[in-house]
Every structure is written in structure tokens, then in C-alpha cells.
Amino acid sequence: MSINTANTPDGLGVLLYNGETIVIFAQGVVMTLGTSENENLEGRRTGTIYLTSHRIIFMPDPGDWLKSFEIPFNSMQDVNLNQPIFGANYLCGIASAVQGGQMRGEVKWRMTFNRGGCIEFGQSLLQAVERAVRMRPENAPPAYSPPIGDFYSAPPAYYQPSPDQGPNGFNPTTDSFPDQPNPSRVFMSSAPPPYPGIGPERGPHPTEELHVAGQFEAPPAYGSGETADGLRRRN
Numbered sequence: 001m002s003i004n005t006a007n008t009p010d011g012l013g014v015l016l017y018n019g020e021t022i023v024i025f026a027q028g029v030v031m032t033l034g035t036s037e038n039e040n041l042e043g044r045r046t047g048t049i050y051l052t053s054h055r056i057i058f059m060p061d062p063g064d065w066l067k068s069f070e071i072p073f074n075s076m077q078d079v080n081l082n083q084p085i086f087g088a089n090y091l092c093g094i095a096s097a098v099q100g101g102q103m104r105g106e107v108k109w110r111m112t113f114n115r116g117g118c119i120e121f122g123q124s125l126l127q128a129v130e131r132a133v134r135m136r137p138e139n140a141p142p143a144y145s146p147p148i149g150d151f152y153s154a155p156p157a158y159y160q161p162s163p164d165q166g167p168n169g170f171n172p173t174t175d176s177f178p179d180q181p182n183p184s185r186v187f188m189s190s191a192p193p194p195y196p197g198i199g200p201e202r203g204p205h206p207t208e209e210l211h212v213a214g215q216f217e218a219p220p221a222y223g224s225g226e227t228a229d230g231l232r233r234r235n
Contacts, residue, residue, distance in 0.1 A: 001071045001095040002102050003041070006057045008151065008214060011067035013185040014050055014057060015151055017193040018204040022159040024051040024124060024174055025181045028115040031058045031069070034108035040065065041107065049111065050181070051124060051172075053197035058111075071095045072195065073132035077106075081122035089118040091125065117176035124172035131198045147189035152210035154186040158202055187213055 006015050016022070029049040035042050047060035055072045079093035092110040097103045112118065159181050192204045 001069070001075055001097060001107060003038075003069055004067045005102065005147070006055075006070045007059060007068040008185075008187055011059075011062065013187050013213075014059060014068070014181065015147060016052065016154060016158060016186070016188040017054065017147070018152075018188045018190055018207070019192045019202055020158070020188070020197065021053045021202050022050050022181060022186070023053060023172060024121060024177050025049075025159075025179060026113065026115070026117055026121060026177050027179065028113065029058070030112045030114060031060070032110040033069070034110075036107040037105040038103050038107065046114070048181075049121070051121065051128065053202075054193050054195065056125065071109075072098065073129050073198070074195070076129050079126060079129050081119065081126060083119070088112050089122075091118060091122045120173055120176040127172065128198055132196075147191050149190060150207070150212050150215055151187045151189050152207060153183075153213050154188045155205060155210070156183065158188065158205075159183070159186045 007013060008015055014022075025048070027048050028046065030044060030046050031049070032044045033041050045058075045060040045064060045066065047058055050057040050059075055070050058069045060066055060069075075096050075098055077094040077096055079091070081089070081091055083089045090110055090112045092108070095107045095109055097105055111121075113121065188205070188210075190207045
């Protein structure tokens with residue numbers, strides 16, 4: 001997991017890796033983060049969620065110091081889709097730290113969907129986590145390096161749903177999520193994804209063919225003494 005590294009400097013645009021694709025886009029999502037070693041992270045926020053070929057990215061509505069919160073599939077533990085008799089359906093799990101990801105330890109998270117679609121999103125996420133584990137069964141994600149330097153406007157192929165299946169057959173139902181992200185707020189860095197993805201594949205796009213939209217500078221680390229103590233997998 002990492003914070004404020006999957007967004008443009010103004011906090012309004014999502015920042016993808018060059019070759020990462022958006023599979024599901026949903027607005028009106030409530031993300032609740034539990035108590036952890038990370039200062040000021042706890043709380044309930046409403047915003048937008050992206051399920052990509054490599055991770056989920058949550059971006060709170062404007063006005064929060066937290067601009068983006070991302071969790072690679074391999075950093076998710078105990079992911080559950082809950083359908084209580086009374087109350088809204090919700091997803092929950094635990095995100096564990098990635099070395100270099102600006103965070104420490106573990107964070108419990110919970111998601112509800114104000115506009116519906118929790119079951120469909122949850123089923124897709126569970127499939128993604130299962131496939132990610134199978135593709136990297138004994139390895140946590142590699143050390144994380146936030147993107148730095150120029151970022152570019154993303155071509156439509158990286159954020160529009162595709163009917164093509166990836167090599168592992170991941171092709172989730174998106175009927176509950178007809179909306180697509182605003183093209184003017186989808187960007188990519190020059191760096192390719194640092195770990196394998198799932199679903200429809202898109203190779204890195206030559207940056208000389210892309211429009212430079214700005215520059216990204218990595219935020220300062222949370223603090224000294226960062227460790228990867230959270231990198232342990234539950235059975």
C-alpha cells in the first residue's frame with residue numbers, strides 16, 4: 001500500500017503506470033481506514049475507486065490531505081465480501097506495507113458503494129487477488145518506487161473497458177459500472193508496472209507519442225525507520 005503516489009500533483013488526476021489499465025471505475029465509494037501506525041490516515045472518506053490490472057486506487061473527493069491510497073493485489077490480506085441481512089453490502093480486508101511505499105505496518109479497510117455495485121466489484125476484486133497470488137504465489141510485491149518525472153495523458157485503450165481477456169482469463173462483469181473516467185483526468189508515468197498484472201494486457205506506450213501533461217515529484221516519506229514489517233501473508 002502507498003499514499004499520495006497514484007495521483008497528479010493537484011490531486012485531481014489518477015496516475016497509472018505505462019502499461020497499466022483501468023478495468024472498473026466507480027464513484028460514490030466510501031472507504032473507511034482503521035487505526036494503524038500511519039498518522040492521520042484513520043477515518044471515513046467518500047471518493048472514487050479504480051480497479052486496475054495491477055491494484056486498486058482510491059481517490060477521496062477534493063479537500064482531503066489524502067489524495068490517493070493504493071493497494072497492490074499482492075498486498076491485500078483477508079479480503080471478504082459481506083452481505084448482511086440488515087445494512088449495506090461491504091468489502092473489507094487488510095492492506096500491508098510495501099517497502100518504499102511511504103507507509104508502515106498494516107491498515108484495515110472497508111468499502112461500501114453508495115451507487116450500488118458492491119457485489120460485482122467485490123467478486124472482481126476477489127478474482128484479481130486470487131490470480132495475483134497464483135501468479136506470484138510466494139512473493140510479496142517488489143520494493144516500491146513512486147513515479148517521478150514527466151507524466152502523460154493516457155491513450156483511451158488504457159482506461160476504456162476491453163472485451164478481450166488476458167492470459168489468465170480475467171474478464172470481470174462491468175454492467176454495474178457504465179461510467180468511464182474523465183479522459184482529462186487519466187494520466188500515466190513513463191515507468192512500466194514494477195510487477196505482473198492481470199486481465200487484458202496493454203504494453204507500455206512509447207512516450208514520444210504521448211502528450212506531456214506535467215511533472216510528478218514523489219512526496220516525502222512518512223518518517224525514518226520505515227520497515228516492511230507488514231509484509232507477511234495470512235493463511
